[in-house]
Amino acid sequence: MTTPDHQSPASQPPVPTPKDRIYRSPSALAGGVLLLLVVAWLGFDALFQGHGRTPWLALAGMILIVPLVIAFTLRPAVFAGEDRMRVRNPFRVISLPWGQVASLRSGYSNEVVAKSGRKYQLWSVPVSLRARKKAEMRKSRAAADAARGAEPTRRTFGFGGMGGFGGTGGTGLATGPTRAETDQVMDELRELLERHGEAESAQGEVTVRWAYEVIAPALAGAIVFAVLLATG
Template structure:
């Protein structure tokens, strides 16, 4: 079963931008005025490519066979048995093939999110003889304890480590990682370049 992890904020802002651009493109086509309209379309095209590459494309994907890291310009697939050390700082860093490193673009851990996670993991000071905080159901309490002091990136990093360890326990053979260009990003850049050229040459 495939699981996809992304930055929610980047995804929401990215699709808001796409909706904004779609409205403006419709308006520019309906009120086409030659070169000014083409220049505006080129600017929107270039900005949309940047938003797509940085906000919409990056994803961390768990498949049955391995980890797929979709970064802005490349995709890297690492079989679970080939995953090495996993560390989490601002980003999730996955070691593979002995000395190589895959830096996942999403999810990331900002300083603000990490500080919030640490406050969430700190014990609540008890005031008075009797507890005044509401008691959580067991399921919610277990979830809160699992995420105590952890960011989303920390949790995803632990899931990667867990899957890699289970693959090694099953004695799966480590396989070679595959790194490929992001052809969708390259096609988007090519389309943006075509709009820029058209804006330059149109009268």
């Protein structure tokens, strides 16, 4: 009895599909959690301690506010894979095959431009002009150090870099990235577009889906809140 030296193609294990890269805003996530805690604290206090119409107004207000807070802070994300990018904005989800992406633009906001000419803002990749300015300053300092043939200057501090007295080191800017974090994200997305834009699996149509799971409860809360105010 002989044993085959190789397996047939049908018996080969499937090749795992690479996971999508996920881009979200850490500051938006932190702000969203904080806002939800405040809304929950004030809302439940009014629900259980309020009198008359106050609990109903608090309930309607929470139904209105909570979905909006989630929509603008926790929900936005960009999912980038080999075949397409999916943009999850507050009220819409846009799926763009790389073959339908014309460009990725960075200005006062980051956006993806489809070949049809439609533009979609990337809510989860906000532009930080302050971060850009800091990165440009580091880049200029690094270029000046390179021109002098010197090592990049670095600030160090006492107590293990946590600040305080007894620090030693240069007077220049602390070394760090010469590109703002969100600009680096856009560079990665452009790299994916360049690598997969012509692939056969990256072709298709752009689809846009409205986030009714956010819109419906927010609209219901707004209607109930308006009725309570009007009948008060």
